[in-house]
Amino acid sequence: xxxxxxxxxxxxxxxxxxxxxxxxxxxxxxxxxxxxxxxxxxxxxxxxxxxxxxxxxxxxxxxxxxxxxxxxxxxxxxxxxxxxxxxxxxxxxxxxxxxxxxxxxxxxxxxxxxxxxxxxxxxxxxxxxxxxxxxxxxxxxxxxxxxxxxxxxxxxxxxxxxxxxxxxxxxxxxxxxxxxxxxxxxxxxxxxxxxxxxxxxxxxxxxxxxxxxxxxxxxxxxxxxxxxxxxxxxxxxxxxxxxxxxxxxxxxxxxxxxxxxxxxxxxxxxxxxxxxxxxxxxxxxxxxxxxxxxxxxxxxxxxxxxxxxxxxxx
Amino acid sequence: xxxxxxxxxxxxxxxxxxxxxxxxxxxxxxxxxxxxxxxxxxxxxxxxxxxxxxxxxxxxxxxxxxxxxxxxxxxxxxxxxxxxxxxxxxxxxxxxxxxxxxxxxxxxxxxxxxxxxxxxxxxxxxxxxxxxxxxxxxxxxxxxxxxxxxxxxxxxxxxxxxxxxxxxxxxxxxxxxxxxxxxxxxxxxxxxxxxxxxxxxxxxxxxxxxxxxxxxxxxxxxxxxxxxxxxxxxxxxxxxxxxxxxxxxxxxxxxxxxxxxxxxxxxxxxxxxxxxxxxxxxxxxxxxxxxxxxxxxxxxxxxxxxxxxxxxxx
Amino acid sequence: xxxxxxxxxxxxxxxxxxxxxxxxxxxxxxxxxxxxxxxxxxxxxxxxxxxxxxxxxxxxxxxxxxxxxxxxxxxxxxxxxxxxxxxxxxxxxxxxxxxxxxxxxxxxxxxxxxxxxxxxxxxxxxxxxxxxxxxxxxxxxxxxxxxxxxxxxxxxxxxxxxxxxxxxxxxxxxxxxxxxxxxxxxxxxxxxxxxxxxxxxxxxxxxxxxxxxxxxxxxxxxxxxxxxxxxxxxxxxxxxxxxxxxxxxxxxxxxxxxxxxxxxxxxxxxxxxxxxxxxxxxxxxxxxxxxxxxxxxxxxxxxxxxxxxxxxxx
Numbered sequence: 001x002x003x004x005x006x007x008x009x010x011x012x013x014x015x016x017x018x019x020x021x022x023x024x025x026x027x028x029x030x031x032x033x034x035x036x037x038x039x040x041x042x043x044x045x046x047x048x049x050x051x052x053x054x055x056x057x058x059x060x061x062x063x064x065x066x067x068x069x070x071x072x073x074x075x076x077x078x079x080x081x082x083x084x085x086x087x088x089x090x091x092x093x094x095x096x097x098x099x100x101x102x103x104x105x106x107x108x109x110x111x112x113x114x115x116x117x118x119x120x121x122x123x124x125x126x127x128x129x130x131x132x133x134x135x136x137x138x139x140x141x142x143x144x145x146x147x148x149x150x151x152x153x154x155x156x157x158x159x160x161x162x163x164x165x166x167x168x169x170x171x172x173x174x175x176x177x178x179x180x181x182x183x184x185x186x187x188x189x190x191x192x193x194x195x196x197x198x199x200x201x202x203x204x205x206x207x208x209x210x211x212x213x214x215x216x217x218x219x220x221x222x223x224x225x226x227x228x229x230x231x232x233x234x235x236x237x238x239x240x241x242x243x244x245x246x247x248x249x250x251x252x253x254x255x256x257x258x259x260x261x262x263x264x265x266x267x268x269x270x271x272x273x274x275x276x277x278x279x280x281x282x283x284x285x286x287x288x289x290x291x292x293x294x295x296x297x298x299x300x301x302x303x304x305x306x307x308x309x310x311x312x313x314x
Numbered sequence: 315x316x317x318x319x320x321x322x323x324x325x326x327x328x329x330x331x332x333x334x335x336x337x338x339x340x341x342x343x344x345x346x347x348x349x350x351x352x353x354x355x356x357x358x359x360x361x362x363x364x365x366x367x368x369x370x371x372x373x374x375x376x377x378x379x380x381x382x383x384x385x386x387x388x389x390x391x392x393x394x395x396x397x398x399x400x401x402x403x404x405x406x407x408x409x410x411x412x413x414x415x416x417x418x419x420x421x422x423x424x425x426x427x428x429x430x431x432x433x434x435x436x437x438x439x440x441x442x443x444x445x446x447x448x449x450x451x452x453x454x455x456x457x458x459x460x461x462x463x464x465x466x467x468x469x470x471x472x473x474x475x476x477x478x479x480x481x482x483x484x485x486x487x488x489x490x491x492x493x494x495x496x497x498x499x500x501x502x503x504x505x506x507x508x509x510x511x512x513x514x515x516x517x518x519x520x521x522x523x524x525x526x527x528x529x530x531x532x533x534x535x536x537x538x539x540x541x542x543x544x545x546x547x548x549x550x551x552x553x554x555x556x557x558x559x560x561x562x563x564x565x566x567x568x569x570x571x572x573x574x575x576x577x578x579x580x581x582x583x584x585x586x587x588x589x590x591x592x593x594x595x596x597x598x599x600x601x602x603x604x605x606x607x608x609x610x611x612x613x614x615x616x617x618x619x620x621x622x623x624x625x626x627x628x
Numbered sequence: 629x630x631x632x633x634x635x636x637x638x639x640x641x642x643x644x645x646x647x648x649x650x651x652x653x654x655x656x657x658x659x660x661x662x663x664x665x666x667x668x669x670x671x672x673x674x675x676x677x678x679x680x681x682x683x684x685x686x687x688x689x690x691x692x693x694x695x696x697x698x699x700x701x702x703x704x705x706x707x708x709x710x711x712x713x714x715x716x717x718x719x720x721x722x723x724x725x726x727x728x729x730x731x732x733x734x735x736x737x738x739x740x741x742x743x744x745x746x747x748x749x750x751x752x753x754x755x756x757x758x759x760x761x762x763x764x765x766x767x768x769x770x771x772x773x774x775x776x777x778x779x780x781x782x783x784x785x786x787x788x789x790x791x792x793x794x795x796x797x798x799x800x801x802x803x804x805x806x807x808x809x810x811x812x813x814x815x816x817x818x819x820x821x822x823x824x825x826x827x828x829x830x831x832x833x834x835x836x837x838x839x840x841x842x843x844x845x846x847x848x849x850x851x852x853x854x855x856x857x858x859x860x861x862x863x864x865x866x867x868x869x870x871x872x873x874x875x876x877x878x879x880x881x882x883x884x885x886x887x888x889x890x891x892x893x894x895x896x897x898x899x900x901x902x903x904x905x906x907x908x909x910x911x912x913x914x915x916x917x918x919x920x921x922x923x924x925x926x927x928x929x930x931x932x933x934x935x936x937x938x939x940x941x942x
Contacts, residue, residue, distance in 0.1 A: 022338050287612070298915070377670065410678055601926070
């Protein structure tokens with residue numbers, strides 16, 4: 001994990017982001033915090049030229065519009081020709097036909113290095129490529145997620161962690177009425193979901209990262225099961241989008257070990273959430289927590305990540 | 315007031331926002347802070363489908379563009395068919411013909427649950443529906459606002475409170491040169507303006523919320539006169555936009571008492587401004603104040619709101 | 629310097645910004661912090677009408693799109709007819725043909741009061757107007773910048789200061805591998821670059837502000853060489869964009885002394901970066917630094933600016 005972060009700091013990869021406007025500033029600052037450099041460009045007139053000079057491309061479909069979808073396709077194809085890292089964040093792909101069809105088309109044309117989303121989003125991606133429906137074994141996953149259509153649509157809170165109010169640490173159970181995606185990955189079903197994620201990775205040829213209370217990052221053969229993070233991260237918009245930007249930088253800076261790099265990005269974000277929580281002072285709530293998480297990323301040392309990362313490989 | 319906030323926390327209403335990009339992140343975080351969930355979508359290709367799955371729609375015309383105006387109309391009509399709460403924030407409607415005509419068309423086609431703006435914006439809305447000009451009694455309001463065309467146009471500071479520099483608490487009078495909208499609602503004229511606002515509420519069938527130093531929230535018969543808040547809130551962009559998002563969530567979570575819910579949202583924002591100010595430390599100015607206000611919303615308990623809300627009903 | 633800031637606070641100029649979405653919120657809050665008022669509007673349907681009511685226009689080409697480019701042109705021509713201050717921030721102009729051609733066209737049609745960018749951006753601007761290539765004397769500048777094409781493209785970090793991680797104050801030399809634009813202006817070559825900048829100012833009729841480790845602000849005859857600021861400002865997105873907004877306000881509020889006003893804005897931002905750094909607490913990184921800089925702007929008094937400004941006139 002240590003070297004993965006250190007390589008981002010050392011190589012300072014320039015990442016081209018085509019992303020939603022809700023969290024675009026946070027994505028830029030999170031990229032700078034981890035050691036990357038952000039560039040944002042989304043005009044069809046320039047995305048190809050811009051992406052050539054970058055090391056990676058982060059495509060996030062929040063607040064999607066047709067012109068932006070075309071720019072994503074052009075940039076993705078160009079990045080592919082250049083051999084760049086390309087990440088897809090299918091924000092709210094379950095919310096409607098427009099996002100679903102765009103993701104389908106992008107996946108047909110572009111070989112993504114990694115796809116990162118919450119379990120509901122990843123489930124829709126799996127449906128689009130025919131993994132989920134064809135296999136009764138994953139019905140458990142579908143059922144859990146199926147009870148959670150609403151949070152599928154929470155574009156700006158893609159992590160979908162517990163709807164616990166920041167600052168009210170110990171009340172989590174009171175909010176158990178809501179079916180939220182983090183229930184999808186629990187100690188009980190993590191193994192089953194990990195198999196599903198590996199299968200999806202095999203089918204797509206992409207690293208699949210499912211983030212939630214337990215995070216799973218897998219290729220066809222190996223799955224990292226990560227427990228860093230705090231439930232309060234769900235009361236801030238944008239931690240998922242930030243992670244997608246960072247993961248693109250980690251992948252770009254660590255070409256020799258993509259799966260480990262993707263897992264390191266997830267651990268880094270989760271650990272930053274933990275460290276940020278420790279610094280919360282009286283009177284601080286979700287806005288300060290947002291800032292403190294980015295702060296913690298910017299201060300994260302390779303050694304701290306190595307020691308704080310909590311994961312098993314399965 | 316207490317139950318209004320507690321209902322937002324309990325019911326966690328998903329609010330669809332079509333809003334400006336200046337404060338879009340703050341709107342999302344303020345919605346999460348008060349207990350709602352935000353979704354942002356503005357492509358005509360998806361707004362109808364997205365809004366169906368939500369509990370309320372928040373339309374904010376800052377940074378308006380034609381395609382966005384069409385999306386607002388489509389989403390508004392769909393939300394209306396679904397019986398959802400719909401709020402209009404006519405940001406800078408006085409700044410030009412494009413915004414004025416868009417607001418006029420939206421108001422003709424969509425029955426808004428609530429309209430929230432500063433006195434200058436609400437005056438323009440009243441002109442558009444023929445309330446203000448037809449009644450000499452409200453000339454006083456028109457005159458005060460008329461001297462204040464400029465702040466009509468301050469898209470990104472729609473509260474238009476005193477132009478006092480954050481951190482310079484006791485200098486307010488030094489800035490009295492500027493004619494700013496908060497002068498429109500004073501202890502002296504509040505009763506006259508309240509009558510005007512009730513009349514506009516009657517004409518439009520919407521709850522009207524005028525925010526400024528004194529806030530007025532009225533339906534045809536009843537007006538809440540609210541004194542929470544601090545003048546320093548005007549030195550931050552976005553408190554008005556945030557309030558519109560929150561008010562939509564309060565209305566959606568409290569279908570039985572819309573007027574009280576709208577007033578509770580206004581009290582909650584104002585009280586958060588007061589509590590945030592108490593936490594300001596040495597060296598902190600308007601950026602920290604922005605964060606501390608959202609923090610205070612996220613930490614606000616029903617009981618604190620009940621005790622801290624300062625209003626009269628008239 | 630003192631009166632320049634005090635005039636912004638007193639006159640509260642309304643600034644029309646057509647700017648990128650990454651830093652749009654920061655630009656609004658920085659404008660409010662320094663004493664100006666922001667308005668954002670970019671629809672061709674309204675930019676002319678909006679800009680008439682303002683005191684200045686800030687055009688920033690980050691995240692450029694064709695419709696936005698047309699709006700910039702319309703707004704610029706209208707502002708010119710009104711005799712308003714007009715500033716150009718050529719963000720990432722070296723990143724591709726679309727931005728370069730847009731800047732070229734804007735410069736042909738609009739007489740900018742000031743142009744502000746990092747050395748790489750200003751070099752491209754100089755090429756566009758034929759200053760750089762025609763004069764072998766400035767080859768040194770071109771060479772330094774030429775080794776640095778990548779950071780030309782760092783749209784969201786236009787200052788391009790040292791790639792030092794915020795919070796790691798004393799490690800700057802470890803990051804010296806990267807060729808970054810601030811190397812372009814050093815103690816050694818500052819005089820040569822100042823001559824180049826004066827020449828460009830003469831050719832364009834605009835004040836030219838080059839920001840980096842050493843900032844240069846010049847008209848045809850006089851150059852301010854400014855040393856305020858901290859290298860950590862480069863690990864935040866948007867300090868350059870914020871400065872462009874502020875500089876437009878300083879120019880609008882000080883019509884009698886534009887060069888001094890532009891230099892005062894640069895000193896104010898740099899000094900805010902210094903003061904903000906002094907307030908950094910344990911556990912704080914780049915996100916907190918961002919907030920603390922805007923805080924410091926909002927708390928900056930004329931006298932503090934007068935005393936803290938570090939510049940020579942040459």
